[in-house]
Structures are given as C-alpha cells and as structure tokens.
Amino acid sequence: MTTLTPERTQEAPFDVVGTHTVHADFVEKVKGTLAYADDWQLPGMLHGCVVRAQVPSARILSVDTSEAASVRGVHSIVLAAEVPHNVIQEQVSGLGAGVSMPVLAAERIRYAGEPVAIVAADTPAAAAEAADRVFVEYDELPAVFEPRRALEPGAPLVHESGNLLVDWRFEKGDVEGALAASTHIVEGTYSTQRVDHAYLEPEAGIGWIDANGVLTLRVATQVIEHDRQLAEILGLPRNKVRVSGTFAGGGFGGKEDMTVEPYLALLVWKTGRPVRMVWTRQESLLARQKRHPFRMHYRTGITADGRILAQEIDIVGDAGAYPLLSERVLFAGGVTACGPYDVANARVRSRAVFTNNVPTSAFRGFGAMQVTFAYESQIERVAEAVGKPPVEIRRLNFVQQGDTLPTHEELDTHVGVGETLDAVLTALGPHPGATEQGKRIGRGIACNIQPYGRARFFADRASCWVGVEHDGAVTIRTGAPDPGAGQAASLAQIAAEVFGVSADRVSVHIADSALTPLAGGTYATRQLYMSGNATLLASRELRDDLTAVAADLLGTSRAVVFRGGRVFAEGDGDAGLTLGEVARAAEAQGVMPHRLSTFHAEGGSFDVATATGKTFPDFTYGTHAAEVEVDEETGQIRLLRYVACHDVGRAIDPVRVEGQIQGGAVQGIGYALSEEVEVEEGLTASSLFAEYLIPAATDVPDIEAIALEIGAGKGPFGARGIGEPPIGPAPAAVANAVAEATGVRLTELPFTPARVLAALRARAAPGS
Amino acid sequence: MSEEQLLRFELNGGEASAWVQPDTTLLEALRTHTGATEVKNGCGEGVCGTCTVLLDGELVSSCTVLALQADARSVTTVRSLLPAGDGALHPLQEAFLRHGAAQCGFCTAGMLLTACQLGESTPAPTREEIRHAIAGNLCRCTGYTKIVDAIEEYLAQ
Numbered sequence: 001m002t003t004l005t006p007e008r009t010q011e012a013p014f015d016v017v018g019t020h021t022v023h024a025d026f027v028e029k030v031k032g033t034l035a036y037a038d039d040w041q042l043p044g045m046l047h048g049c050v051v052r053a054q055v056p057s058a059r060i061l062s063v064d065t066s067e068a069a070s071v072r073g074v075h076s077i078v079l080a081a082e083v084p085h086n087v088i089q090e091q092v093s094g095l096g097a098g099v100s101m102p103v104l105a106a107e108r109i110r111y112a113g114e115p116v117a118i119v120a121a122d123t124p125a126a127a128a129e130a131a132d133r134v135f136v137e138y139d140e141l142p143a144v145f146e147p148r149r150a151l152e153p154g155a156p157l158v159h160e161s162g163n164l165l166v167d168w169r170f171e172k173g174d175v176e177g178a179l180a181a182s183t184h185i186v187e188g189t190y191s192t193q194r195v196d197h198a199y200l201e202p203e204a205g206i207g208w209i210d211a212n213g214v215l216t217l218r219v220a221t222q223v224i225e226h227d228r229q230l231a232e233i234l235g236l237p238r239n240k241v242r243v244s245g246t247f248a249g250g251g252f253g254g255k256e257d258m259t260v261e262p263y264l265a266l267l268v269w270k271t272g273r274p275v276r277m278v279w280t281r282q283e284s285l286l287a288r289q290k291r292h293p294f295r296m297h298y299r300t301g302i303t304a305d306g307r308i309l310a311q312e313i314d315i316v317g318d319a320g321a322y323p324l325l326s327e328r329v330l331f332a333g334g335v336t337a338c339g340p341y342d343v344a345n346a347r348v349r350s351r352a353v354f355t356n357n358v359p360t361s362a363f364r365g366f367g368a369m370q371v372t373f374a375y376e377s378q379i380e381r382v383a384e385a386v387g388k389p390p391v392e393i394r395r396l397n398f399v400q401q402g403d404t405l406p407t408h409e410e411l412d413t414h415v416g417v418g419e420t421l422d423a424v425l426t427a428l429g430p431h432p433g434a435t436e437q438g439k440r441i442g443r444g445i446a447c448n449i450q451p452y453g454r455a456r457f458f459a460d461r462a463s464c465w466v467g468v469e470h471d472g473a474v475t476i477r478t479g480a481p482d483p484g485a486g487q488a489a490s491l492a493q494i495a496a497e498v499f500g501v502s503a504d505r506v507s508v509h510i511a512d513s514a515l516t517p518l519a520g521g522t523y524a525t526r527q528l529y530m531s532g533n534a535t536l537l538a539s540r541e542l543r544d545d546l547t548a549v550a551a552d553l554l555g556t557s558r559a560v561v562f563r564g565g566r567v568f569a570e571g572d573g574d575a576g577l578t579l580g581e582v583a584r585a586a587e588a589q590g591v592m593p594h595r596l597s598t599f600h601a602e603g604g605s606f607d608v609a610t611a612t613g614k615t616f617p618d619f620t621y622g623t624h625a626a627e628v629e630v631d632e633e634t635g636q637i638r639l640l641r642y643v644a645c646h647d648v649g650r651a652i653d654p655v656r657v658e659g660q661i662q663g664g665a666v667q668g669i670g671y672a673l674s675e676e677v678e679v680e681e682g683l684t685a686s687s688l689f690a691e692y693l694i695p696a697a698t699d700v701p702d703i704e705a706i707a708l709e710i711g712a713g714k715g716p717f718g719a720r721g722i723g724e725p726p727i728g729p730a731p732a733a734v735a736n737a738v739a740e741a742t743g744v745r746l747t748e749l750p751f752t753p754a755r756v757l758a759a760l761r762a763r764a765a766p767g768s
Numbered sequence: 769m770s771e772e773q774l775l776r777f778e779l780n781g782g783e784a785s786a787w788v789q790p791d792t793t794l795l796e797a798l799r800t801h802t803g804a805t806e807v808k809n810g811c812g813e814g815v816c817g818t819c820t821v822l823l824d825g826e827l828v829s830s831c832t833v834l835a836l837q838a839d840a841r842s843v844t845t846v847r848s849l850l851p852a853g854d855g856a857l858h859p860l861q862e863a864f865l866r867h868g869a870a871q872c873g874f875c876t877a878g879m880l881l882t883a884c885q886l887g888e889s890t891p892a893p894t895r896e897e898i899r900h901a902i903a904g905n906l907c908r909c910t911g912y913t914k915i916v917d918a919i920e921e922y923l924a925q
Contacts, residue, residue, distance in 0.1 A: 666910075
C-alpha cells in the first residue's frame with residue numbers, strides 16, 4: 001500500500017482517522033452471519049413475483065389472470081388498476097420533460113421487462129408459476145431503439161411529449177472565434193455501451209405491517225427515503241411507511257432508484273401479510289436499469305503548441321423508456337465533459353433521448369465516467385496533432401483552482417490532478433520493453449474529474465444523532481445506508497476521533513427512515529461529505545457541551561482534552577475523568593450527553609435557462625495508468641500493470657480508500673474490456689450471468705493504488721469523496737495503451753478481441 | 769408437484785435434515801430449510817461462486833447441485849471456520865479483516881472456503897495460483913487485490 005502525504009497536509013495528528021479499523025459489519029461478513037435483505041423470513045410470509053412485459057412496445061389489450069389465480073397457493077394478483085397512485089416520478093427540481101413512470105403498466109408497454117402485474121403466493125415456486133400464467137394480450141406498436149433515430153422526425157414516439165428528454169447546453173466564451181483562431185482542429189467520436197451494475201446481491205427485500213400499523217420494508221437499497229414515494233403510491237400518510245436498509249451486497253447506483261420496494265409494498269398492503277421478494281439474476285439483467293450508452297462527438301481547437309482554445313462537444317445518451325435519473329446523468333456528463341482541462345471557450349450539448357430500450361439511470365460515475373473515455377482519448381489526439389508527449393499536453397492544459405468550468409463556476413478548492421499524474425509516473429518507473437513476436441506492449445494514461453456531493457441546487461442536508469453513554473461508549477444514529485464501502489465504519493472513526501475513544505467503542509445505527517435522523521441516500525459520492533460532516537458536527541457540538549461540564553469538574557481553565565477514553569486538562573496526562581463520568585455528571589446537571597445536528601451542504605444557484613451557475617460542491621481528481629499487451633493474432637488485450645491514484649484529501653481509513661480505488665479501477669476495466677448488455681430490437685440478449693462478463697481474478701492484475709492526502713476537500717478533516725472517481729479513467733487508459741502499442745485508436749467500447757482485430761485489420765488495409 | 773423426500777446430511781459436522789422436492793437445489797435447501805444463509809444466492813446459474821460449499825470436501829456451487837445429491841454426504845460452509853465457543857476468528861478471517869478484503873461481503877463466504885481449499889492442495893501459493901483458484905468466485909467490490917493479499921499472507925504462514 002502507498003499513502004503519500006505531501007508536506008502541505010500537516011494538521012493535528014489523528015488517533016483513529018487515518019488508521020485501518022475493523023467495523024462490526026465486516027466481522028459479521030467474514031463470519032457469514034450478517035443478514036442481507038434476502039436472508040430474512042417472517043412467520044406466515046408470502047413470496048412475491050413480478051410479471052414483466054415480453055415485448056418492447058405495445059398497447060395492452062387485456063390481461064387474463066384467471067389461470068394464474070387458480071395456481072395452488074396464490075393469494076393475490078395486483079394489476080395497474082388497483083394501484084392507488086400508479087406513478088413513480090422523480091423529483092428533479094423542474095428539470096426535464098416531467099414524464100412519469102407507472103408502477104405497473106396500465107395501457108402501454110414501453111420496454112421489454114416492464115412490470116405489468118405482481119403476484120403473491122405461499123411459495124416462490126407458486127408465485128413464479130402464477131406469474132408465468134398471467135397472460136397479457138399485446139397490440140404491438142412501432143418501436144425505436146437507436147437514440148439518433150429516435151430524434152429524427154417521424155420516429156415512433158416513446159412518450160407523447162416527444163423522444164427528447166433533456167437538452168443541456170452549456171456555453172462559455174466565443175467558441176466560433178476560438179475555433180477559427182485555432183492552428184489545428186482535432187475531431188473524435190466515441191461511443192460507450194450499456195452495462196449492468198452486476199452487484200453480487202440481486203435486488204431483494206421483505207415487508208410487513210408493524211405493531212404501529214406502519215407498512216415496513218427491509219430492503220437492500222441505497223435510499224431509504226423512498227418511503228415518501230411509497231406513501232404516495234399507496235395513498236398512505238407519510239408516517240405510515242417505513243424503509244429500513246440492510247447492509248447491501250453492493251449498490252454502485254443500481255439500488256438508488258427503487259427496485260423491489262413498490263411491488264413489495266403493494267403486496268403487503270393488499271394481503272396484510274409479510275411478503276418477501278427476491279429478483280433473480282436473470283430478471284435483474286433483463287429488466288433493471290443500466291448505465292447510459294453515450295455517443296460523444298468532440299471538436300477541439302488548439303494552438304500550435306497544444307494549448308486547448310475551444311471544445312465543441314455533443315453528447316447523446318440513451319435514456320431507455322423512462323426518465324429515472326437521466327436528466328441528471330446527462331447534466332453531470334455535460335458539466336465534466338471538458339475534463340480536468342482549462343478550456344476558455346466551450347460549448348457542450350448533452351441530450352438524453354427516450355428509446356424502447358431498458359431504462360438507464362445511476363451507475364457509479366454518473367455520466368462523468370462516459371465522458372472520461374472521450375476527453376482522455378481526445379487529449380492524446382491533441383498531443384499527436386502537435387507531435388508532443390501526451391503527458392506534457394495534459395500538464396499544459398490542466399485546470400487549477402480558480403479556473404472555471406463550462407458552467408462559468410469557479411473551482412474553489414485545490415485541484416490535485418497534476419500531483420496525481422506525478423505520483424503515477426513515479427510509481428510506473430521505466431517504460432516496459434518490447435515483447436515477443438506478434439505481441440505489442442503499450443502504456444496509457446488517463447486523468448479525470450468527478451463530482452462528489454449532490455448538485456448544490458438540491459440544498460442537500462444530512463442529520464446525525466450522537467450520544468455518549470454512561471459507560472463512555474458512543475452511539476450514532478443516522479439514516480445513511482451502507483452498500484458495502486464502510487459508510488458506517490467511517491462514521492464510527494470520525495466520532496471516535498472527536499471523543500478520544502477507539503472506533504470499537506462507537507456503535508452506529510444506520511438506514512431506518514423511522515428511527516434514524518435522515519441523511520439522504522448513499523449515492524453521488526456524498527455520504528462521507530454529508531453524513532460524515534453531520535457526524536463530525538454533532539460530535540464536536542456534544543464535545544463542546546461536555547467540555548464545559550468537564551472543565552468545571554476538573555476546576556481547570558486549561559484546554560480540556562478527550563483522549564484514550566478519558567477527559568483531562570491539557571498537560572495532566574491521563575489523570576482526570578473517564579468519558580462516562582463526564583457524561584453522567586453532565587446529565588445530572590441537565591446537560592444532556594447527546595446531540596442531534598444537521599449538516600447543510602454548500603449552496604449555490606444554477607440557472608437552468610442559461611445553464612450557468614454552481615453545480616457540484618466539489619470534485620475529486622485522479623490519474624490512472626495501464627500497461628497492456630496486445631496480441632495481434634487474437635485481438636486479446638492483456639493488462640500487465642495498473643496504477644491508480646486519486647487525491648482523496650484525507651483518508652479516513654487508508655485501507656478502505658485503497659479498496660475503493662482498486663475496486664473502482666477493476667469495474668472500469670470490465671467496462672473497458674468485456675462488459676456489455678447486448679440489446680437486440682429491445683430484447684436483452686445477455687440475460688445470463690454467464691454471458692455478462694465481469695472481471696474474474698484472473699482477468700486483472702494487482703491494482704497499485706495511491707491515495708494522495710492533499711487535505712483541501714470539503715469532507716470531514718479535508719476529505720474528498722472517493723466512491724465514484726476511480727471507475728472513470730480505465731477505458732481511456734487502456735485505449736491509450738493500445739494506441740501506443742499498436743498505433744490503433746479504439747473509439748468504441750468495449751474493446752473485445754473482435755473489435756480490436758477489426759481495428760488492426762483496418763490499420764493494415766492499404767489506403768486506410 | 770412431486771412428493772417431498774427426506775434429505776439427511778452432515779452440515780458443518782452436525783446432523784441436518786430437510787423435506788425437499790426432487791428439483792430443490794442444495795442452495796435452496798441450505799438457505800431455506802437449515803438456516804445456512806451464509807451460503808449466498810448470487811446468480812443461480814453456477815457462475816458467481818457466492819453459493820460455494822464443500823460437498824464431501826470438494827468445492828461445488830450449491831445452486832448447480834440437487835439437494836438430494838447431498839443425501840448422506842457432508843456439506844461444509846464458512847461457518848465451519850469458526851470453532852464453537854471461544855468466539856475467536858479463523859486466521860484467514862482475521863487476514864481478510866486486516867487487509868480490507870471484504871467490502872459488501874456477499875462473495876466473502878465462498879471466497880474464504882475456496883482459499884482454505886487452496887491451502888489444502890497448494891501450501892504457500894503464488895499470487896498467480898491464488899488468482900486461478902478464486903477465478904470462480906466473482907467479487908464486484910474489491911478488484912481482488914486485497915483478497916489476494918489476505919489469502920497470500922494467510923497461506924504463507
């Protein structure tokens with residue numbers, strides 16, 4: 001492991017922050033005793049199953065449930081007409097077309113896999129059998145599967161309001177003038193594919209009515225606050241729906257929109273019985289939302305020495321059949337489309353387009369990933385055009401603090417991209433030599449910029465309750481869900497640092513919409529920034545309360561120190577009181593040893609009409625490098641080495657930070673080399689896990705992770721978010737390495753052997 | 769539906785039994801009838817490795833084995849790594865924790881069993897050998913480096 005600490009990061013020494021701690025949930029995980037969402041059973045529970053459309057575009061003529069109802073053990077079949085408020089609508093602050101999505105399709109099918117009915121039965125087998133016997137009669141309608149075709153006049157309409165969901169236009173400077181003044185104009189078109197989150201835990205949950213008459217769901221989710229939407233769907237008061245999030249078996253954005261929740265809730269509501277619902281892997285691959293395929297066209301105007309004068313960028317993303325989070329994904333893609341480069345004149349158009357494909361939505365990287373492939377391929381073409389090393393061209397163009405994005409907003413914290421590039425080059429050492437006949441070796445670099453935190457106009461907030469118990473143990477309550485990255489663990493470390501106790505003295509209760517103060521979802525790389533700051537705030541406020549009590553008890557005017565489970569006057573070593581004694585004394589005086597605090601993210605307004613203003617609270621920067629061997633006979637790309645560095649500001653737990661970087665890099669490598677959900681005429685062709693190729697241990701090398709701690713982030717103790725950033729650079733790093741090895745530039749993901757061979761042949765063809 | 773049949777087998781050294789259908793998988797029998805929820809259901813098609821168990825000492829994906837095939841045989845899950853009573857973790861589990869080799873944890877139980885089995889056949893394996901051994905246990909979170917670190921350290925001892 002490598003954790004570099006540049007000089008300027010000097011701060012007070014930490015006891016718990018910056019060390020590797022083992023939180024309770026990880027102990028349960030290695031023991032095999034942690035209960036995931038599909039491990040729960042309740043007395044008398046039923047099993048739910050979703051009936052899904054088998055065609056991509058149709059009018060529903062009839063739904064015949066008579067045969068399904070006669071399957072032994074079936075309790076209930078719910079169709080659209082029975083859903084009190086049959087609408088799932090994202091609250092997107094006035095963005096986009098305002099198209100909503102039905103919970104169950106009523107009249108119209110817009111994608112294959114769309115839910116039409118739900119069934120509850122005594123056993124999973126009976127539920128599945130009944131679901132098979134719900135017969136839907138379709139009148140098939142024309143469909144459209146290509147976003148560019150969907151934008152043409154006369155294309156079949158997915159929604160009556162038109163196929164264009166959103167059309168962001170960011171503009172800064174004088175693009176025409178700058179292009180005219182450019183020595184070279186470099187053009188490139190890049191396309192990315194549809195991929196699946198492929199978390200190992202499929203979507204699952206269990207629901208019941210609790211003693212309070214509250215419809216309660218225990219589900220694998222990144223967002224417990226869908227309780228509000230569920231209450232709307234069911235027409236229940238908002239305090240009569242509760243969502244409790246389990247430690248999830250991975251999320252990556254795929255458990256950000258609701259998965260089983262509305263179907264489970266409907267069946268519990270309808271039957272009054274506990275209901276369990278688990279989607280199969282095949283169902284998940286077939287019908288749950290994917291990452292947006294992007295087609296990106298770049299025109300880059302540069303000076304003779306390779307300075308970028310202008311970027312003209314056009315992005316089209318396939319939203320599939322419903323909006324979900326597409327407006328925001330294309331927003332993030334547009335905001336970051338120029339990459340970590342200072343571009344004085346930029347015009348970025350970013351559109352999301354409806355098609356009759358399976359919907360796309362959030363996936364780690366959220367639009368900012370796809371554009372990384374484009375801008376980091378493009379920067380190499382710029383270098384080629386002026387005959388200079390790509391690293392030099394990057395350095396010449398890197399953004400710095402104070403520079404502006406195409407939204408006209410200033411980057412208001414340190415931009416560490418240059419330091420990450422330096423660290424990666426140092427780690428790489430000398431260039432690898434030649435290899436055997438027919439195999440070429442190359443090295444590629446890619447840098448990136450990725451937001452952390454929700455867009456400022458959402459006025460994001462997170463609350464946390466912190467208490468010190470009478471024995472000096474610390475309790476945290478906050479609504480943050482934990483899909484596996486150690487969100488709870490980080491909060492324990494932050495509170496432990498403030499109260500001077502070890503992390504195992506802190507117990508963290510998370511993710512219950514009824515019992516924990518709300519902290520928003522675990523997405524947008526926001527939880528460390530949001531619930532981390534909320535925990536820090538609540539802990540510090542409580543420590544201040546206890547400090548006053550302790551100073552009085554100790555009879556000191558010196559500073560009061562919390563350390564080693566004790567509270568003492570500075571310079572008194574470990575004399576003084578225990579933390580528990582201070583908590584008891586405080587309570588006896590009526591100073592309650594707990595605090596509920598809310599952290600408000602940095603605000604800022606954004607004008608949708610001009611697409612200018614403040615977007616994200618801050619960004620994380622990084623550089624990755626891949627060394628590859630290309631087999632010119634087979635088209636196979638083998639990764640020999642991979643180095644990944646991000647400026648994380650401050651590593652709360654360096655081992656977990658490395659784990660984020662390594663895991664993100666390998667997801668990015670899967671995206672680069674093998675992953676693709678193939679959809680043919682709207683029908684998912686890759687509906688087996690055997691056909692959807694996520695990297696196995698033998699497909700990737702060790703990932704050499706470098707966490708720079710430059711310390712200027714907006715998270716607790718200067719941390720920056722690291723959840724999403726490491727997934728972005730891999731495709732461009734690999735493409736750039738292949739280009740160096742073979743002279744061939746790959747512009748279409750994924751880089752399958754067939755595609756590489758085709759590119760090599762095109763290179764070899766005379767006249768090409 | 770066919771008649772249920774009585775399945776009796778040894779589970780982590782103890783006796784276990786369940787009434788199952790002829791087409792019930794071992795995975796389903798373990799999870800639903802014996803409470804062995806540490807065996808995970810990730811894909812149901814023998815690809816992901818989260819349902820890995822030992823059947824008479826051999827690694828199998830329990831979703832691809834019929835429950836009745838385990839009749840009168842022994843099944844071992846990750847719980848066998850924890851000796852009853854003292855609460856101490858197995859050194860490999862300790863290594864996983866020390867190295868941060870579990871993130872979401874959904875692959876962990878299968879990964880641990882596979883690693884232990886590798887130790888039986890190949891003492892002090894190379895990183896390459898470890899990667900080959902766990903190639904049938906997919907992980908979506910860690911990128912494998914820390915898993916290999918943990919297994920390498922444990923098996924080098």
